[in-house]
Amino acid sequence: MMAHGALIVGAGQAGLQLAVSLRDHGYDGPVTLVGDEGSYPYQRPPLSKDFLRGERGLDSLLLRKPELLRAKDIEVRTGTRVTELVAGESGGYANTSEGVELPFRHLALTTGVRPRRLPVAGSDASNVLCLRTVEDARRLQDVLGTAHRIVVVGGGFIGLEAAAVMSSQGKQVTVVEAQDRLLARVAGPVLGEFYRRMHEKRGVDVLLRTIVTGLGVGSDGRVTEVVLSDGKSLSCDAVLVGIGVERDRTFADQLGLTWDGGILVDQHARTSRAGVVAAGDCTAAPNPFADGAVVRLESVQNAVDQAKAAASLCGAMPPKPGVPWFWSDQGAVKLQMAGLTQGYDDYLVRGEVDSETFSVIYFRQDRFIGIEAVNRPTDFMFARKVLASTGEIRRGSDTVLADPSVPLKDILVPS
Numbered sequence: 001m002m003a004h005g006a007l008i009v010g011a012g013q014a015g016l017q018l019a020v021s022l023r024d025h026g027y028d029g030p031v032t033l034v035g036d037e038g039s040y041p042y043q044r045p046p047l048s049k050d051f052l053r054g055e056r057g058l059d060s061l062l063l064r065k066p067e068l069l070r071a072k073d074i075e076v077r078t079g080t081r082v083t084e085l086v087a088g089e090s091g092g093y094a095n096t097s098e099g100v101e102l103p104f105r106h107l108a109l110t111t112g113v114r115p116r117r118l119p120v121a122g123s124d125a126s127n128v129l130c131l132r133t134v135e136d137a138r139r140l141q142d143v144l145g146t147a148h149r150i151v152v153v154g155g156g157f158i159g160l161e162a163a164a165v166m167s168s169q170g171k172q173v174t175v176v177e178a179q180d181r182l183l184a185r186v187a188g189p190v191l192g193e194f195y196r197r198m199h200e201k202r203g204v205d206v207l208l209r210t211i212v213t214g215l216g217v218g219s220d221g222r223v224t225e226v227v228l229s230d231g232k233s234l235s236c237d238a239v240l241v242g243i244g245v246e247r248d249r250t251f252a253d254q255l256g257l258t259w260d261g262g263i264l265v266d267q268h269a270r271t272s273r274a275g276v277v278a279a280g281d282c283t284a285a286p287n288p289f290a291d292g293a294v295v296r297l298e299s300v301q302n303a304v305d306q307a308k309a310a311a312s313l314c315g316a317m318p319p320k321p322g323v324p325w326f327w328s329d330q331g332a333v334k335l336q337m338a339g340l341t342q343g344y345d346d347y348l349v350r351g352e353v354d355s356e357t358f359s360v361i362y363f364r365q366d367r368f369i370g371i372e373a374v375n376r377p378t379d380f381m382f383a384r385k386v387l388a389s390t391g392e393i394r395r396g397s398d399t400v401l402a403d404p405s406v407p408l409k410d411i412l413v414p415s
Contacts, residue, residue: 004029004030004091004103004104004105005029005030005031005032005103005104005105005106006019006022006027006029006030006031006032006104006105006106006107006108006313007032007034007094007102007103007104007106007107007108008031008032008033008034008108008110009034009082009085009094009107009108009109009110009111009251010034010035010108010109010110010111010112010280010282011033011034011035011036011037011040011041011076011078011110012035012041012044012110012112012280012281012303013041013043013044013063013280013300013303013304013307014110014112014279014280014281014303014304014306014307014310015033015035015041015108015110015279015280015307016033016041016063016064016307017063017279017303017304017307017308018108018110018277018279018307018308018310018311019031019033019069019072019074020064020072020074021307021308021310021311021316022311022313022314023072023073023074024311025311025314025315025316026314027311027313027314029105029106030073030075031072031073031074031075032074032075032076032077032102032104033069033074033075033076033077034077034080034082034094034096034102035076035077035078035079035080036079036080036081036082037078037079037133037134037135038078038079038135039058039062039078039134040062040063040064040066040069040076040078041062041063041064041076042058042061042062042063042134043061043062043063043300044132044133045300045327046061047061047131047132047133047134047136047137048131048137048157048158048161048162048165049161049165049329051134051137052131052137052140052141052162052165053165053168053169054141058134061134080096080097080098080100081096081097082094082095082096082097082102082251083095083096083097084254085107085251085254085255086254087107087255087273087275087276089274090105090275091103091104091105091106091107091275092104092107105275106275106276106277106313107275107276107277108276108277108278108279108310108313109251109252109263109271109276109277109278109279109282110278110279110280110282110303110307111248111251111280111282112280112281112282113132113245113246113247113281113282113298114132114245114246114248115130115131115132115241115242115244115245115246116241116243116244116245116246117130117241118153118212118215118239118241118243120212120213120214120215121214121215122214122215122216122217122223123215123241125215125217125221125222125223126221126222127143127147127222127223127237127238127239128215128223128238128239128241129143129238129239129240129241130240130241130242131158131162131240131242132245140162140238140240143237143238144166144169144171144238146237147171147237147238148170148171148172148237149171149172149174149234149235149236149237149238150163150166150171150172150173150174150236150237150238150239150240151173151174151176151226151234151236151238151239151240152166152173152174152175152176152239152240152242153176153212153226153239153240153241153242153243154175154176154177154241154242154243154244155175155176155177155179155181155182155183155184155195155206155208156182156183156185156186156242156243156244157183157186157242157328158242159175159240159242160175160182160183160195160199160328160330161328161329161330162240162242163175163199163204163330164199164202164204164330164331164333167199167202167203167204168202168331172203173203173204173205174204174205174206174207174234174236175199175204175205175206175207176207176210176211176212176226176228176234177206177207177208177209177210178209178210178211178243179208179209180208180209181193181196181208182195182196182199182206182208183195185244186326187337187372188341188344188347188360188362188372190347190349190353190360190372191335191360191372191374194353194356194374195330196208198330198333198356199330202331207228210228210229210230211228211229212226212227212228212229213227213228213229214226214227215227215239216233223236223238223239224236224237226239245281245298247261247262247263247281247282247296248282249263255271255273255276256272256273257271257272257273257276257278258271258272260284260294261284261294261296262281262282262283262284262296263278263282263283263284264283264284264285264294265277265278265279265283265284265285265306266285266286267285267286267309267318267321268309268310268312268318269283269285269306269307269309269310269312269318270310270312275313277310277312277313278306278310279303279306279307279309279310280302280303280306280307281296281297281298281302281303283296283306284296285306287321287324287340288321289321289323289324289339289340289369289387290340290342290343291343295340295342297324299324299325299326301322301324301325301326302324305319305321305322322388323338323339323384323387323388324338324339324340325337325338325339325380325384333356333374333375334374334375334377335372335373335374336372336373336376336377336380337370337371337372337373337380338370338371338373338380338383338384338387339362339368339369339370339371339383339384339387340369340370341362341369341370341372343364343369344362344363344364344369344370345363345364345365346362346363346364346366347360347361347362347363348360348361348363348398348401348402349361349402350376350379350401350402350403350404351376351402351404356374356375357374357375357376357404358373358374358375358376358404359371359372359373359374359376359379359380359383359404360372360373361383361401363395366394366395367392367393367394367395368383368386368387368393368394368395368412369387370383370387371383371384376404378407378408379408382407382408382409382412383408383412386408386409386412386413386414389414392414393412393413393414396411396412397411
């Protein structure tokens, strides 16, 4: 079969954006987007918030309406799982679980990540859930119809966002976290302690430095008890697992791509193999906001930016690297983060933490590198803007910087 067009494996945020960007940049060959879920590409962040609360349906989450994709001549194959990729010097083909062969001239991998499973017996029970896809969210909604006691394993964003929704619905929620603070992998100690107190104030029990060592399964095959590392146990009606994600390296191995905890790509989203690009959560890449270190970012911003860069398939110049930014809504508390704060050596709190309106400013060698803003969108927006500017942003007066009445734009000025 003659190889032609662009095949994009993975129909999430990055895959959809790449398909659209190719057309926007004049790519005139066939563009095929393949995803193993049964729906068109949709937004994942609302699944643990508005969708879980029942305030939004799938149609409102779609990234593009099907008719708009058809108008751009983008073929979307839903419910299709690619099982094998074969590539040569001038293209190749993909085999699918339906026995269909899909040829390509150019290949893009936007396969995302999958939730890490709880490594104990009983984790496959019907009331042990994760939250990554719309089907996951629907299963959780169904379980919550009758469940009252919920154990959330993992104190990351997904678990805490879902905990906020469930506790607001009157559920008895316990969060079990193995580390010594919440959000330990992605945020600093001030934020971790803030969220512990915030959730506890709203009725959520938080157990730190605690590991799930077993699950008690009843005669009906459902988990009724969570066994903890301190010898205690928690009775439960359901378990939600949010202990991180894994990247599948199957396609990288099939194609001989360089792997560094993810598919290694450059600023153009190019892999180590000519004609193959990758974007989104499945990748690892040098990041200028981490002083060039290779990092793995799981965010909408990174997925969109890398997908736009991956349009280099048709000769498009990549956009300027964007400032990494993230957000999390947990009840009425909105967190917005900009920059990469790993390796910070000092921080300063701006405002009163107990007011639930504050920012944490991070420095490395007196250089501003990032912010965590809680219900302070103006701080976040300016910090993101100044991080994108040229020149270093040096630390000024701590007294002035800590004063929330003084606008950041009057304090953080590029040199």
